[in-house]
Amino acid sequence: MQTMAGSEDQKFSLQEVLDTFKLCLSENKEVYLEQYVAGWRGLVKFLNSLGSVFGFISKDAVSKIQILVSYMKGENASHYATVQSMVKYELDNNLVDVNKKGSHPESGCRTLLRLHRALRWLELFLDRLRTSTEDSKTSALCAEAYNESLAQHHPWMIRKAAGMAFLVLPGRQTFFEVMNVGPPEQVVAKLGEALPLISEVYQITEDLYAQHNLLDLP
Numbered sequence: 001m002q003t004m005a006g007s008e009d010q011k012f013s014l015q016e017v018l019d020t021f022k023l024c025l026s027e028n029k030e031v032y033l034e035q036y037v038a039g040w041r042g043l044v045k046f047l048n049s050l051g052s053v054f055g056f057i058s059k060d061a062v063s064k065i066q067i068l069v070s071y072m073k074g075e076n077a078s079h080y081a082t083v084q085s086m087v088k089y090e091l092d093n094n095l096v097d098v099n100k101k102g103s104h105p106e107s108g109c110r111t112l113l114r115l116h117r118a119l120r121w122l123e124l125f126l127d128r129l130r131t132s133t134e135d136s137k138t139s140a141l142c143a144e145a146y147n148e149s150l151a152q153h154h155p156w157m158i159r160k161a162a163g164m165a166f167l168v169l170p171g172r173q174t175f176f177e178v179m180n181v182g183p184p185e186q187v188v189a190k191l192g193e194a195l196p197l198i199s200e201v202y203q204i205t206e207d208l209y210a211q212h213n214l215l216d217l218p
């Protein structure tokens, strides 16, 4: 497993992200937090390679990763092995601000929820990339995926800033090259492999959060 330090500087590999999401689920379909966070670290590498325009997004993702890592390494680390154990521990011990921000503004549950919502964006975006054609615009694919998911949870200012950043996304060909997988057909095949894994992790988390009424945590 990679360490947090310095990992964002290394080269992005879609295969590596795929591997971490493969390792995310236990036999009984619990979501391992260490692998979940490792998957996000890999994605942040990609985002960082796109330039400073995406810095505000990367910074937010890194800060959420760091909050989760601090719980995973803290005195109650054993409760932060899986998303399921984290939810149980934080709810049983009243460590989650459920209706409005109070004494636990950075609970693991609310922090993971932000990344979970972003995972839905990723799922939609990757599916669009997979089915795109040579002349498709990544900025449009990204904006569509964003509007269908994360945008619904963001205020106007963030939506505006995100929309501006999408406009400078590199074209489809460059995008595919940065994934370090090989020719476009292989990228498409690899995306087809990655998507069901990401979808399953997303759905398991979504169901868990719905079951505990955690989908709107402030």
Ligand SMILES: CCCCCCCC/C=C\CCCCCCCC(=O)N[C@@H](COP(=O)(O)O)[C@H](O)/C=C/CCCCCCCCCCCCC
Pocket (backbone or CB within 6 Å): 014, 017, 043, 044, 046, 047, 056, 057, 058, 060, 061, 114, 115, 117, 118, 121, 142, 146, 150, 158, 162, 169, 179, 218
């Ligand atoms: C497989 C390779 C291709 C895809 C690679 C994608 C790489 C993407 C890497 C990271 C995605 C960023 C995840 C952003 C998490 C955002 C969490 C969030 O919603 N935070 C907001 C709410 O937090 P609280 O205030 O409640 O604590 C926060 O306000 C957000 C601030 C930053 C703006 C977030 C905009 C998100 C746009 C997502 C699209 C990223 C575009 C990447 C382009 C490839």
